[in-house]
Amino acid sequence: MKELKSMRLHIGILGKTNTGKSSFLNSILNQEISITSSIAGTTTDVVEKSAELFPIGPVTFLDTAGLDDFSELGDKRIEKTLKILNRTDVGIIVCDYNGFSDVELDLLEKFKALNIPFAVVINKNDEQAISDEKLNIIKNYTDNIIQISVLKDEKLTDKFVELLLKILPEEFSNSQSMMGDLINADDVVVLVTPIDKEAPKGRLILPEVQAIRDSLDNSCVACVTQVPQLEKTLSVLNVKPKLVVTDSQAFKEVNAIVPEDINLTSFSILLARLKGDLKTFVQGVKTLENIKDGDRILIAESCTHHRIDDDIAQVKIPKLIQMKTGVKPIFEHYSGHDFPNLDGYKLIIHCGACMTNKREVLSRIMLAKNAGVPITNYGITISYCLGILNRAIAAFHLKY
Numbered sequence: 257m258k259e260l261k262s263m264r265l266h267i268g269i270l271g272k273t274n275t276g277k278s279s280f281l282n283s284i285l286n287q288e289i290s291i292t293s294s295i296a297g298t299t300t301d302v303v304e305k306s307a308e309l310f311p312i313g314p315v316t317f318l319d320t321a322g323l324d325d326f327s328e329l330g331d332k333r334i335e336k337t338l339k340i341l342n343r344t345d346v347g348i349i350v351c352d353y354n355g356f357s358d359v360e361l362d363l364l365e366k367f368k369a370l371n372i373p374f375a376v377v378i379n380k381n382d383e384q385a386i387s388d389e390k391l392n393i394i395k396n397y398t399d400n401i402i403q404i405s406v407l408k409d410e411k412l413t414d415k416f417v418e419l420l421l422k423i424l425p426e427e428f429s430n431s432q433s434m435m436g437d438l439i440n441a442d443d444v445v446v447l448v449t450p451i452d453k454e455a456p457k458g459r460l461i462l463p464e465v466q467a468i469r470d471s472l473d474n475s476c477v478a479c480v481t482q483v484p485q486l487e488k489t490l491s492v493l494n495v496k497p498k499l500v501v502t503d504s505q506a507f508k509e510v511n512a513i514v515p516e517d518i519n520l521t522s523f524s525i526l527l528a529r530l531k532g533d534l535k536t537f538v539q540g541v542k543t544l545e546n547i548k549d550g551d552r553i554l555i556a557e558s559c560t561h562h563r564i565d566d567d568i569a570q571v572k573i574p575k576l577i578q579m580k581t582g583v584k585p586i587f588e589h590y591s592g593h594d595f596p597n598l599d600g601y602k603l604i605i606h607c608g609a610c611m612t613n614k615r616e617v618l619s620r621i622m623l624a625k626n627a628g629v630p631i632t633n634y635g636i637t638i639s640y641c642l643g644i645l646n647r648a649i650a651a652f653h654l655k656y
């Protein structure tokens with residue numbers, strides 16, 4: 257089978273306590289990744305483990321606490337467990353020969369409401385086989401079922417991958433390419449990747465690596481350079497590049513160097529298109545036209561990272577907005593998975609979301625929409641403030 261090129265698939269492992277969720281996961285990966293024991297309720301928090309699962313590609317397992325812990329502390333754990341549904345691409349319900357109870361049925365309702373594809377793993381078939389009656393109840397909801405024994409099954413991973421492939425969401429099974437519709441075989445793509453204080457030591461960041469891989473997947477010539485070498489790079493190429501992609505923070509300099517007749521965009525705009533909703537983000541930035549002193553703007557980042565002096569979220573974006581609009585909004589910052597209460601914000605400016613899956617970005621867009629707060633992202637905001645937004649989105653036939 258051709259290896260599927262996908263973004264990282266987030267797999268939620270959910271069910272009641274003591275059905276063997278963590279042992280199941282450990283067996284699949286053949287390593288001890290979560291604390292497991294036969295004592296009910298050992299996994300008290302969500303445990304994440306990333307892995308490569310052939311042929312699906314990179315996945316993150318979200319191993320959760322049991323959904324039937326009715327203690328006071330248990331309520332909090334259940335709340336945390338259910339929050340991961342916002343970033344779950346596929347749900348795996350682990351149960352045993354006792355079949356489904358109200359707990360699993362409630363979970364099914366949530367999967368349905370959120371449009372999350374799911375499958376059922378019936379564990380412990382070495383102890384007791386599930387009765388036909390109980391199995392038929394599960395079959396009323398799905399045919400995607402495997403019956404296994406974590407202790408005895410030798411082909412567990414193969415069985416599980418087969419099951420996963422049946423429920424893989426369209427965007428993973430038919431993974432959209434980052435630039436595939438913008439470039440053709442043998443085109444030259446120039447990628448501007450500043451190696452500055454923010455760049456991690458000794459490696460490129462994920463969107464840059466993804467863009468290189470995507471260029472190669474599309475049989476293009478990927479040309480990686482930095483701002484000071486960009487003019488030289490363009491001059492030694494004897495063909496016009498089809499596309500230049502830059503880190504948004506270098507937009508101003510790169511825009512000044514790259515001739516107008518060459519399409520220019522940024523990694524974070526490509527990611528907004530790949531994982532989010534580019535039109536919504538372009539619409540969202542219009543809010544800056546009417547922003548006033550004291551309006552609250554939320555700058556949201558999906559993960560915490562080392563902050564430098566002129567950090568993009570804390571310093572660069574607020575400065576650019578103040579210069580563009582001439583007003584002084586209040587900037588508030590948030591990092592992490594669960595969005596804060598959005599009441600009272602005039603605008604959300606989201607990071608490139610390179611470490612976040614499509615479902616989570618879309619769920620954030622939904623939360624913003626439901627709260628009536630426009631949302632945009634870093635690349636769109638920076639190019640808007642620099643007056644080059646139309647150029648940055650022209651390759652996608654969009655106009656501000």
Ligand code: SF4
Nearest residue numbers: 557559607608610611
């Ligand atoms: S997820 Fe957001 S904050 Fe984290 S590294 Fe990617 S762009 Fe930066």
